[in-house]
Amino acid sequence: MTVNDYKKRFLNQLPAFYDETERLNLFYMAMEFVLNYSKADVVLNGNESVLVENQQEIDEVFNRLQDNEPIQYITQQANFFGYDFKVSPATLIPRPETEELVDWVLNEMKKQPQKNWRVLDIGTGTGCIPITIKKEFPLAEVFAMDISTEALNIAKQNAENLNASVTFIEQNILSTKQLDSYDIIISNPPYVRNLEKAEISENVLQHEPHLALFVDDNDPLIFYRKITQLAQKSLTENGLLFFEINQYLGNEMHEMVSEYFKTIELKKDFIQNDRMMKCSVIR
Template sequence: MRLKNIRTFFNKELEGLYPQTEIDTFFFFLIEEYLGFQRIDLTMKPGFEITKEKKELFHEAIIRLKNEEPIQYILGYTEFYGLPFKVNTNTLIPRPETEELVEWILSEADKDSNVTILDIGTGTGCIPITLAEYLPEATVSAIDVSEEALKIANKNATLNNVSVDFIKKDILKTDELKEYDIIVSNPPYVRNLEKIEIKNNVLENEPHLALFVEDDNPLIFYNKIADLAKKSLTKKGLLFFEINQYLGKETVDMLKEKGFKNIELRKDLFGNDRMIKASL
């Protein structure tokens, strides 16, 4: 089968399931991964013969896409803040909103000092690894309750040639932390009542442990982390959160009640309340 034919077949099989622009993007990702081709090669090499082995890879990808599996899991990797990250079903797929949180932290941190940073609920390790990459003098640590997620995070640190101290720990059962200049967390914050807003490709594939909290206690992780931060942040230390867009006011009020100052709530690129910075 030729390249132009596999593309026609790919489009036909996914037509109606995804917007055409998304189908095109999927195909571009797959030809790069499976063939080492760029988009221009679709025009320059339409008659390129696809081997039986490669054809089977495309067919398998189509089946998985029909089942609404994220393209990142099919490829086994994604990009975050310009860096490559391995992903699997034990980790959330890093989001653009989290890149904005990282950008905020980088703008506040002193790039030339040995700042100490802790990321809580690290998943793929995208936050601490990116911070370690762009703050080379920093000492960066990260916590997660999932051993499988930490395996991926460690692989990602090696992949990006940075040093991060990954620690297996249940933050809800933690009584104290070491001293840090910056504590950041993107913890589970989606309430069960909000599941109806979640697309199937997320709901049916990404780890619920890293996504959902009970409706009657949606700030459980924020409360715990804020309490720990009060005891472990340095004098000029900063706390950063990625938050539930519907609970911005509640999260700010909680931090005020605990004595945090200079609380700033920011919107993401979609105009949703998404991140908070606070200090003591």
């Protein structure tokens, strides 16, 4: 098999749930992952025969894609804010909406660039939020919490690989009595209701950790309420609380949070869904 033969195979034989652009992208990603080839290398070496051991690896990628496994779990890598993060089945694949949330946080931090910000991320997964903040704001003191030992192991590897000093805390936020003092608290907690499962794509349902995604239909704001109560007591003067939220629960979130915070801003994501919230402490 040559590189071009694989291109034909990806384009013609991947299942119909991938559109043509996705098939081509997946082919390039597979070539980069197995052969370390850029797009230019693929074009230049299109007629080259692929070594048997590499053929086996490409076949495995192809088979896992046929099973609808996200490419990020196959390559064990996802890009977030320009940084490469390791992912595993214990971690959510970082999403572009979360990049927008981080961008919002960073813009607030840039208003006081010399401040020694103390920042906490709750439900950190790969560590994409705190590690990006530390990379962009080296002066900040950054902390990150998760209940999952496996996720924290990945987050710690990411912090090491990206040379970012972050303090990781293994803790269940729902049984946390109080938090230390922070200037900024961020969270993208589990927020998908079981009743929304029908809207979730099959590859997410089958492969991403349900611990990271789902909440009980009867109490979908359980994480937000607990974090809001803790944050109200632990944020410093002018402290900020940022959430990524369920697009359908913007109004409910606003109502719940307004019991604790006076200044609340709701923001839409790039596809115009209510997706982020900023709450400010005014004492």
